Amino acid sequence: MGTVTPYATSAGRRWRVRYRTPEHRQTDKRGFKTKRDAELYLANVEVAKAVGSFVDPQAARITVGELAPSWLANKRQAMKPSSFHSIETAWRVYVEPRWATAAVGAIRPSAVAQWVRELGQGTAVSNPRAAWTADASRPRSATVVLRALGVLAGILDVALKDGRIAKNVARGADGSPRKHSNKARRYLSHEEVIRFAEAADTDMQATLLMVLAYCGLRWAEATGLRVRDVSMRRRRLEINHTATEVDGNVVEGVPKSWERRSVPFPDFLSEPLARLCAGKGPDALVFADRYGGFLRRPSASNNKRSWFLTALAEAELERLTPHDLRHTAASLAVSSGANVKAVQRMLGHKSAAMTLDTYADLFDDDLDEVAMRLNEGGHQKSVGKVWARRAESGGR
Template sequence: MAGSIEAYETMAGPRYRVRYRKPNGASTDKRGFRTKKEARLYLASVEITKAKGEYIDPADSRVHIAHLGKEWLESKTNLKPSSKTSLETSWRVYVEPRWGDTPVGEIKPSHVETWISQLAEGTAVTARSRDRRNTRGPRSATVVLRAVGVLAGILDMAVRDQRIAKNPARGARNLPRKESTKERRYLSDDEVVRLAAQSGPHTTLVLVLAYCGLRWSEAIGLRAQDVNILRRRLHINRAAVEVKGIIELGAPKNWEKRTVPFPAFLQKPLEAALKGKSTDGLVFCSDTGDYLRRAKSDEDAESWFARAVRAAGIRRLTPHDLRHTAASLAIASGANVKAVQRMLGHKSAAMTLDTYADLFDDDLDDVAERLDARAVKADVGKLWARAVS
């Protein structure tokens, strides 16, 4: 039985009800059609979606985002603690306040694009605005993109579960571009030496960060067994990330374990750092042997790093700027982009080029000079003059 159409009377006039069976055999209906033609078209569309295996149960599409959001977050068991914390914060602060009470089947692309504009302008409802905290102010592209990504991920799950036919959060036309306005700092060799000299017991750590390009979490996660003094290699096998005041151990960023060479001048300082430590001992640790906490870098901070920066007469920078410095020094020394990519643990050479495009300007001049030397050798000027004449 394909289904049936029945007429019934209302205060506004005749209406039509469509009765049909779901793929599981259960009977259901939809009412309120103004004409019999509308009812027939709806019944035909139902039968077509059933035949294609694309049927969406109206009851399933009425589930609220609040319910699906919790399911989606619980499914993210493969994420690093820091990544999952970011998603949970975005859900709690931005996504749930706006979409929690919304049935998944009622979300339209235009609704999502309006929300994106409101987030960017700082007018969207948030958990903080409900608590009368931080109620105004535009949100950065990073914050907006993460919030939209959370909503899109939830709706992807709804599509897979056949609650909706298409994800309305994918393909938004007004997503902001992620452009960092923060100045990237690159230190010279002289500045690195001055900073290291003022860093006391953390001198070797500063030099490793500035000449090996490790992330802070990778450096403080290094153990004695990860250092090969004879081959001058650091084996990056883990990252020690501070999440809500707790150090969480996990794989390096991008899940890329790698081996990083260190300059010969670092051999003796690293030997000194390893002296008396077991193979499982931390290379860089606190006075009590625990993981080092990320040093604050504000100009008025009293961390060892901030004090060293001031004592060295260097303009404010962060420990992560030492990673940028390592990239700069490597490129200036003639290292090719593939070698820099492997040292930094980027996913691809393209990512390295995009991140440090400003450092390759000198390479363009070098290319022009090499082409000019080649042309002079081949006497291209005379050949061109002959061709013109």
Template sequence: MGTVEAYETARGKRYRVRYRTPDHRQTDKRGFRTKREADLFLATIEVSKATGEYIEPSRARTTIAELGPGWLESKRSRLKPSSYRAIEDAWRVYVMPRWGATPVSAITHSDVRTWVSQLAAGTAKTNRRDSVRTRGQADRKKSATVVIRAHGVLASVLDIAVKDRRISYNPARGVDNLPRKHRKAHQYLSHEEVERLAVAAGEFSTLVYLAAYTGLRWGELTALRVRDVDALRRRLAVNENAVRVGSEIHVGSPKTHEVRSVPYPEFLELPIAKLCEGKARDGLLFGDGQEYLGRPRSSGASRSWFMTALDAAGLDRMTVHDLRHTAASLAISSGANVKAVQRMLGHASAAMTLDVYADLFDDDLDTVSASLNEARTVAIAR
């Protein structure tokens, strides 16, 4: 059992609590103004020792800056480069400037809620130089995605502090003022609109057709190699995904880490065969066939080939990735079942496909009600 002792200071009497840690080391905490405060602290220590919840004060003084790098490094080997880049940016631009010097024991739930509100409003402390370079204007309101990601990084680092027994609970968990992400409405093109776009795309027409009729992601499309084409079965083997992170191209497995075989329509046989001409089996299907320096650039730039083609075809602005939604729409309208669409798109489950493209099945509700009405009519007429 610990003891409480009084001692004199220039500001008057104070109290010191002496106690032993679970590993039998003697330590103390001083500065209590009243004996009651000291007694309550000692009682709390004894209870925490008895229940196994004791936190070593020196470990509780560890800062977020000391824990963050280790957490980031553990993520580097598990995440794809583009995903890692996103959380590393969130750490550097938003989490480190605000919380880096803060001991984990000093962070309160209210502090985190305030920070989340400030991030959403664009008034939180950030690394302004990096924020301008990577996010645009530093003091603009942050998107829901940015706020949720930054909060997630802080909460995850504090999870490590809890597991390391530096704090007893995570003050970042249970925050109820995180902004909601609103799913962007999908853009779907008709067969006629896809045709106009492909014609306007010129040398990139086959790329447009494949995106609109197979649903391959941009990185999957531009990572296709001649060896991935099965002309007899009209199939494309999706084995790799090439993603630009900064100035570098990173090649890895597809998004779900699973290879898949995707069919392509008969009318694309000849265009794909022409892309294969004169290239080695390991050559890239698109571009000059060499490594990724010669592949087509993405559609992000305002003056890209894709944006130019959209303008020429008289279509609203969209991205190559939006053609993935068109592929889902055209497949479902042609009668393909959900499981087949899931496999084509590389979704983790059919439930995910239904969730993402629920709006494409609205007509099925009318069919259900019509079928129920017909069944009732037949049953009653008997």
């Protein structure tokens, strides 16, 4: 147990509480005006020590900026370069300017809620060195706000685990925005995919568009394909590598465990894929630039120029992105009769539930089929008897 002792000050008698932390380090807190206040504080300390919720005031003085480097280093080791780049940018542009000098024990829920609101309104303090990101006064999207909030929450998780704070005030912060999109997902038909591929400048570009639209590969997966990853006998593409553009540089990596997969390709792609692989070594890229290096993602933005946008215009198709072709692959697979597990494996989703959540609209016809099957056979006749009996009994 600790002790409560008085001491004299120019303003009168005050009370000091001496106690030991769970690490057996002696410390004290001074300035209590009454003995009762001091005793209540000591009682709360002893209860917190007993239930494991004690927070050392000294430990809570560490700042977010002091904890951030270690947290970022762990994230760098655990995440793919493209994912870490987004996290590091959120820290540098949004979190560091506001919270780097804040003591973890002094951060209040209301302050976090205000920061989240300011980010959404475009009035939050941001790093002036990151003016390239956008106009500082522009409101940030829900994705950007939630990513920045997630970085702060992740750093405070470290403080929580170390016993520096009793609660992570960034988790479940008031005013956190919800992601939503009013943009309708674009699915191409077989005829539109063919028209798009025919409008491409080169055979390689045409084949790449067809692979994206019929196999559902991500751009980084398609451009990371090596010759050894293409099995002509089995008509399979082995997804073992990715080529992701990060901050202007293409970084080769590996997919997540559930994204490693064997993706079938239709027979009509066998010949064009074979031509792209002909004369190349097993480690050569299937889709490469003129120097044999990684193919850069073409721009799909308005007021930009790229072979992708040129082909879209010549095919008289609405603007879409390379990733939209992945949605087309899902649509074409479902319309051909593939079930949700097959679509999940083709796309490399972690679970069938994720596939259903993403493409629920594609499975609407399945609901109609369920109703039709329930109405078939003896079920229709048996249920009909219920209404006949009720009619005979006067509807009771």
